[in-house]
Amino acid sequence: MSTAVNDTHVGVRTRRQGQLGQVMHRLRKNKVAMLGLVIMLLLIAMALLSPWIAPYNYAKTSKADRYASPSWQHLFGCDAMGRDILSRIMYGARASLWLGLMSTLVATVIGVLLGSLVGYYGGRVDNIVMRILDIIQAIPGMLLSIAISAALGSGIGNTILALSIGGVPMTVRLLRGSILTVRKQEYIEAAEKINCSKWRVITAHILPNSIAPVIVSVTMGIGNTILQAASLSYIGLGVQPPTPEWGAMLSEGKSMITKYPHLCIFPGLAIMLVVLCLNMLGDGLRDAMDPKLKN
Amino acid sequence: MIRYIGKRLLWMIPVMLGIAVLIFSIMYICPGDPAQSLLGPSASAVELAAKREEMGLNDPYIVRLGRYLYQTFIRLDLGTSYKFGTSVFAGLMERMQYTLVIALLCMCLQVFVGTPLGIMAATHHNGLWDRISMFLALVGVSIPAFWLALMLVLIFAVNLGWLPTSGVANGIASFILPCIANSFAGIASQARHTRSSMLEVIRSDYIVTAKAKGLSQKTVLFKHALPNALIPIITIVGNGMGMMLGGTVIIENVFAIPGVGRYMTDAINSRDYPVVMGGVLVLGLIFSLIMLLVDIVYAFVDPRIKAQYEGRKGKK
Amino acid sequence: MGNKDVLLSVKNLTVEYTSEGEVIHAVNNVSFELEKGKTIGLVGETGAGKTSIARAILRILPEPPARVPNGEVVFEGKDLLKIREEDMQKIRGKEISMIFQDPMTALNPIMRVGEQIAEVIKLHEHCSKQESIEKAKKMLEMVGIPGERFYEYPHQFSGGMKQRVVIAMALACSPTLLLADEPTTALDVTIQAQVLDMINDLKQKLNTSMIMITHDLGIVAEVCDTVAVIYAGEIMEYGTKEQIFHNPQYPYTIGLFGSLPDLNSDVERLSPIEGLPPNPADLPRGCAFHPRCPYATEECQKEHIELKDIGEGHLCRCCRLQEIAAQKAKEV
Numbered sequence: 001m002s003t004a005v006n007d008t009h010v011g012v013r014t015r016r017q018g019q020l021g022q023v024m025h026r027l028r029k030n031k032v033a034m035l036g037l038v039i040m041l042l043l044i045a046m047a048l049l050s051p052w053i054a055p056y057n058y059a060k061t062s063k064a065d066r067y068a069s070p071s072w073q074h075l076f077g078c079d080a081m082g083r084d085i086l087s088r089i090m091y092g093a094r095a096s097l098w099l100g101l102m103s104t105l106v107a108t109v110i111g112v113l114l115g116s117l118v119g120y121y122g123g124r125v126d127n128i129v130m131r132i133l134d135i136i137q138a139i140p141g142m143l144l145s146i147a148i149s150a151a152l153g154s155g156i157g158n159t160i161l162a163l164s165i166g167g168v169p170m171t172v173r174l175l176r177g178s179i180l181t182v183r184k185q186e187y188i189e190a191a192e193k194i195n196c197s198k199w200r201v202i203t204a205h206i207l208p209n210s211i212a213p214v215i216v217s218v219t220m221g222i223g224n225t226i227l228q229a230a231s232l233s234y235i236g237l238g239v240q241p242p243t244p245e246w247g248a249m250l251s252e253g254k255s256m257i258t259k260y261p262h263l264c265i266f267p268g269l270a271i272m273l274v275v276l277c278l279n280m281l282g283d284g285l286r287d288a289m290d291p292k293l294k295n
Numbered sequence: 296m297i298r299y300i301g302k303r304l305l306w307m308i309p310v311m312l313g314i315a316v317l318i319f320s321i322m323y324i325c326p327g328d329p330a331q332s333l334l335g336p337s338a339s340a341v342e343l344a345a346k347r348e349e350m351g352l353n354d355p356y357i358v359r360l361g362r363y364l365y366q367t368f369i370r371l372d373l374g375t376s377y378k379f380g381t382s383v384f385a386g387l388m389e390r391m392q393y394t395l396v397i398a399l400l401c402m403c404l405q406v407f408v409g410t411p412l413g414i415m416a417a418t419h420h421n422g423l424w425d426r427i428s429m430f431l432a433l434v435g436v437s438i439p440a441f442w443l444a445l446m447l448v449l450i451f452a453v454n455l456g457w458l459p460t461s462g463v464a465n466g467i468a469s470f471i472l473p474c475i476a477n478s479f480a481g482i483a484s485q486a487r488h489t490r491s492s493m494l495e496v497i498r499s500d501y502i503v504t505a506k507a508k509g510l511s512q513k514t515v516l517f518k519h520a521l522p523n524a525l526i527p528i529i530t531i532v533g534n535g536m537g538m539m540l541g542g543t544v545i546i547e548n549v550f551a552i553p554g555v556g557r558y559m560t561d562a563i564n565s566r567d568y569p570v571v572m573g574g575v576l577v578l579g580l581i582f583s584l585i586m587l588l589v590d591i592v593y594a595f596v597d598p599r600i601k602a603q604y605e606g607r608k609g610k611k
Numbered sequence: 612m613g614n615k616d617v618l619l620s621v622k623n624l625t626v627e628y629t630s631e632g633e634v635i636h637a638v639n640n641v642s643f644e645l646e647k648g649k650t651i652g653l654v655g656e657t658g659a660g661k662t663s664i665a666r667a668i669l670r671i672l673p674e675p676p677a678r679v680p681n682g683e684v685v686f687e688g689k690d691l692l693k694i695r696e697e698d699m700q701k702i703r704g705k706e707i708s709m710i711f712q713d714p715m716t717a718l719n720p721i722m723r724v725g726e727q728i729a730e731v732i733k734l735h736e737h738c739s740k741q742e743s744i745e746k747a748k749k750m751l752e753m754v755g756i757p758g759e760r761f762y763e764y765p766h767q768f769s770g771g772m773k774q775r776v777v778i779a780m781a782l783a784c785s786p787t788l789l790l791a792d793e794p795t796t797a798l799d800v801t802i803q804a805q806v807l808d809m810i811n812d813l814k815q816k817l818n819t820s821m822i823m824i825t826h827d828l829g830i831v832a833e834v835c836d837t838v839a840v841i842y843a844g845e846i847m848e849y850g851t852k853e854q855i856f857h858n859p860q861y862p863y864t865i866g867l868f869g870s871l872p873d874l875n876s877d878v879e880r881l882s883p884i885e886g887l888p889p890n891p892a893d894l895p896r897g898c899a900f901h902p903r904c905p906y907a908t909e910e911c912q913k914e915h916i917e918l919k920d921i922g923e924g925h926l927c928r929c930c931r932l933q934e935i936a937a938q939k940a941k942e943v
Contacts, residue, residue: 026631032430135313138586139579142541147318147575150563151325227439231545234441235560250442254549257445258453268442276437283433421675498673500716506671507711508731508780509703519719526721598721598764 026288033284036277043274047093054087058244067260077262080252085262089270092244096274099156099239100226103163108218110164111171118172119179126176133169141166145228149237159238163225174217178210212289219282223275230271246271296601299594303587310583312364318576319363323356325568333377373576374569378562383573386558391577393463393554394543400470401478401539406532409482410525413489417524418516420494428486435483440542444476444549461551469552477546481535488531492524499523526597533589537582544574618820619645619668619788624682626663626672626844633892637663639844641682645788645837650814650821652835652852654828654867656888660844661824662712665790667692668822669709670699686788705735708781709790710810713797714774718765725751725761728780735784750779754809771802775809782813789814789821795830807833828871832856840864843889843899846918850925860927862904862935898930906935 027033046053055075062082070077076085118126136144145162152158230247232238239245241252246267253263330346331338338346347353351362366372373383412432416425451472452460458472459465496502497520505519547556555574562570594600626638638660645651653661666672668684670691684691686707691699711717719727725747732750733743748758754775765773774794781789791810795803811834814821823834831838831852838855840848840863848861859865866884886903889895895902901911910930918926929935 131309131313135310135317138310138314138583139317139575140537140541140582142538142544143575143578146541146544146559146563147321147572150568150571151321153326223437227437230439231441235545235548236564247439247441250439250445254445257449261449264442264445264449268439268445271439271442272434272437275439276434279433279437500711500713501719503666503671504711504717504777504780505719507669507703507709509700509705509734510730511700519722522721523719596721599766 023288027284030284030287032280036280040277040281043093044097046090047097050090050094054090056084056087058083058088058091059242070262076266079263085266088244088249089266092246092249095239095243095245096226096229099159099229100222102160103225104167104218104221106160106164107167108171111168112175115172115175119176133172137169142228145232146237149232154237154240156239159229159232163228167221171217174213175210216282216286219278219285223278226275300591303590307587311580314579315364315367315576316360318572319360322568322572327566373573376570377567378565383569387555387573387577390553390555390558393552394556397470397473397477397543398539400474401481402536404474404478405481405485405535409485410489412486414493416486416490417493432483432486436480438479440476440480441545441549443479444546447472447476463552473546473550473552477539477542481538485531489528492527493520496520496524529589529593533586536585540578540582616647617644618647620685622683624664624667624684625680626667627678627680628676630676635891636894637844637891641846643839643846643849645820645822647820648818649836650823650834652831652838653822653824653841654826654831654838655841656826658888659841661841662792665709665792665822665824669703669707669790704731705784706786707788708786710777710781710792710794712793714770714777717777718773720765723762724765724776728783731780732783750783754779771798771806774798774806778810785817786819789819791821792824828867843894844891845899847928848926854925860921860932861929862906863900906931
């Protein structure tokens, strides 16, 4: 008997387990993605440990240090109220990461549930829900977030809500698309099976089929949401001082940018670093899950 | 074809109504009392009650919604600004030109800079040019536009003095930095999507067929691969316009450009809700018209879609 | 043998693919000749390397992952693997052309069908645009499609008709050599017969030589003059159609014939060849077929077996032919 096993001849289940291993292997080989992952983990650790590892208390004001330029005592300098920018950035990571994570999570959970319902029941429910989603998507994401955020007011909870609604339609479409594809195939077998197992067949097969694009979409989504959150804070919505959110910090420092550019440079770099790492990871995940795109 | 365009135009009506309903519903939950905001803090309780009655604020949701839709679409009245007391609609219209100019210039940058970059990256796949430009593109989609704007102002306006820091007084020069800042992410995104679309198309069977016919590399690339690769990019361009419109809100704020975006961000700070919602509504409507245009362009360009609406000829 | 008019001579052709660090040996030292006006069949399972051979001849392999580390493809006195790309472009579509396996994806979806034919005519025949359109319409008629359908798009045609367009495109410039890569595999059985007849017809009219790649022995019987049986990228058996069909020697070849259902006998189960084709990244030592061969012994695993002439140009790559024949004689 041949010792080598040919992919196409192996049963579906073994192929899927092998696929997960293959995906992880491919991801590990992608240096850029791994770099993004490592830096991301470090940033998350930094955010979580900030109360203990930040050099200063982020809220501690100091008249003497107002607008202090970067120095050995204050690596990133101080802001208008003499607060240490590095500490504020470290603490601010919590707000940004939390906003990004929660908004994307909420959008994904709602999207997956809604998409599953719509895909399973189809028909009228499908039509109505998709039309409503069309209308939500008809308004550019940023504008929708602005409108909802303006209506609800600032604060972390309200901002999470404002940011998550815009992300729901895309997730719903992803799920719905996967379900429709699988349903088309399973109908052949469904004719022979009892009705109740059709649902189990769908849930057992949808997960591997749709989990890949959802994972990629979540990773990229967190990055985009962080950008949006920062933008909202910048224009006075979203999260406002004293919470050290990076976008709000940029807004505070904007007026003195000509004299004290360090007020704006560092918070912006922080935003860029986080989003960049998430995008690097997201790209790597997408390439790992679809080898067709790699070569 | 006419049938297709007609169908899409008809579809616009419920979409526009839907957008208005959505915006109204969001406004409905806005905090604060519109009557109070209009009359000011010194108004008496009686005056407030009378004003509320006059504005119809005590009516049920459906009635207020109906009134809103009527006002918005039939009378083109988007309410009055709490701050200035002027017509929101008039305020938006007089500022629309700047916003549209910026959005259009940004779109041009996205399409005419991003697309060639993506094509070159795809044709030099895995080469040095590909790796460098794609890493730059990755950075590009990660940069917050308003921060980029501030940095550009710092470098080019403040330190080098080449370009104005704000305002629209200097003609085309005033628009250079705002457009670069607003379109940077869009150019990067366009390059990335064009590259992946090209790479996918280049791997198609019909490209091998074209090569097997003896066509030169250039012909295969530009006559067969590129047109097919650009079709899905049309949607990206349409969505990009949406991002541009959303982005101008922030960018106008940074550069003090008297457009719709600045109008809205100022209104946010002064809790002038009619202006904010009116702005979102109008920009949303413009965006859905753009998506309609995208759908129509698709039908013209992709014969498979054209055929769906042509009926008789579309039979196998 | 001396009066042969050899059109194409392939010698020691080797094709490798590199994927994720692995080297896949798709084609291993394949050699064969094709006389003018004749048809050779390359027979084997999917993945045996047949398509790679054809694409290597036409030099349309995807050059990263694929590599042709050695070999010679002599066509009308020139080694195609060594000439310049510009010269190769003059040959493709004109002297040598190819019919592809999947008609659904072989045509450019946003280009009119007639234009795709006219394109190859205008390129090679140096005529005006109008003339190329006229000629293209004539080609469509020749494959049984009304000329007015020149202006239609691929999605407006069925699979069988799309394949006919592909054939029209391949034959538009009257090529000397036609590479047909499983041209009927993706089609319905009824359409298969039509398309095959058409290919045969046109081939005879234009005196085209052909390499027919297929896994269907029925097609080989109808269309081919000589047959090469390919397994794991190597020719395992080669001979005329009569030699292979009446006297197959290589166990794999015998297995192929044995796995065909016989209309005349009453059989309950099909008798496929046991086992799976080998992994081209990790080929077995010695004879590539030994893991599945019912007659394999230790000798078969030791060294790579060479092709032996077992009479009148019938070649076979088995080292135990005489023992197997003796064994079979005993069984009877």
